[in-house]
Amino acid sequence: MNQSHPSLDRLVDYTRGELSPRDDAAIHAHLAQCADCTQAHDGELRLIEALKAHARAEEREFPIGLAEAIYARAADDRPEPAWWSRAGWAASLRPLAAVGVAAVLVLALIVSFTIPRGTATTIDAGTYLQNHAALASTTPFQDSAVMPVSLTADEGQ
């Protein structure tokens, strides 16, 4: 295929379904024939799954009564400031939030580089079905039209 390779940003957008139908179709077709971009795309999917798994592992149920306590604090006209707030610790802790975000990004990079990428090329069985249909099309009473992969894959069962 003579199409240029999509950028990583566009692959990410494609993965998230954020492209226009035209761009989505173009990248869909490109991936079907480009092993390198398919590897990058698969790597992106693995990364997303890893982050989702990490997020799920970090999820905790709120302690019983926490919501009520928050509402009660919010209803308090003049809440007593926490000792660390009074001491100016809140401002000093803000950089830690940025460190946390950075840590997540570093984790993402580590995951993307440590998970095996492109060790196996995945071939859609529909590709074989199409190639078989193409060669068998000259057999007597066979249909000469080659069905696209999306028609040969059984999504309905």
Added chain:
Amino acid sequence: MTRWKIAAGVAALAASLSLASAAPNDEPADGLVYDAMTAPESVSYVGTVQVVNIRNQGSQACEYRIEHRAPGLTERTYLSPPRLRGDEILTRGQQSTYVDVHHHRVMASENAAADDQIARDDNYILMRANYRAVKQAAEAFDGRAVRDVALINKYTNHVTMLVRVDEQTKLVLDKQQFAADGSLVDEVRFEDVRFTPEMPQSDFAVPRNYSAVAGQTFDVPSKDVAAVVRSAGFPARVPTFLPDGFSAVEGHVIQVKRVATLHVLFSDGIQTVSLFESSGDAALDMQPLHPRSLNVAGHDARYAEQGPNALLAWTDGSLHFALLGDLRLDELRRIASSLKPQTVSR
């Protein structure tokens, strides 16, 4: 021998058979079969086509509206199943365009093999070598006079295919394919067929507001299968067992995601099976086909059925193999178990 000489020879053979078979029931019907094969090149029609594939793992059916303008312009508009409703396939000679109305895109593909007249004639001769074509009862189908022709396998003496040929136009209005035990496995039948060249050009137009993407291109394979096997770039295996009447008819080495893949087609003139082989780390994704696991020649394998085809895939640790065609699982397993590193000969 040049292409036109082969075509002329086959046509002359078919014509002589037509004259010889202009006789009562149960006479050889090879000429009628040839006329039926080539009817779409001269007959224009519209109608509805129903396709049914019956398999052990499940059955599938689809229905589409068809408009065909001879010699080679065809439009199929799917009516069912629901996920395909409205999708179209436009075929113009070698070129097919799939109109995906659900994703607003058109995908163009090209199959150079579709116009390979030598392959068509070779396959016709192969079918004649392995099957007896026998005229059966004249009857009515879809309100038209048809002649039934049974294609009987010379080795098993079983009817493998039954075609109902329109008496007037020679178009096949119904095609049934049977398993060795006589059970129906595939049927393609017309409904409400009407023969007319009057079809608006707009019916064959591709939507302009859809995005266009390139599909696959299929080249003309080689008839020299032994040379193709030798050129695979890895020590390819070939079957030492094939069902009666089968032989290697065509092959080529294709690039599937940059993986060199040997593809050889075997046929007995009606039934076909493809062998795919590749080296390296190229896993076949069969999940959409809901495969089941089994064992082939001591190796873990996966098996699935899709429409008229069965797919058996496995690896021996160094090469990946897949057999795909309208054969039974036991036949596929026997072919798989017979693969050896030697040269294919026709």
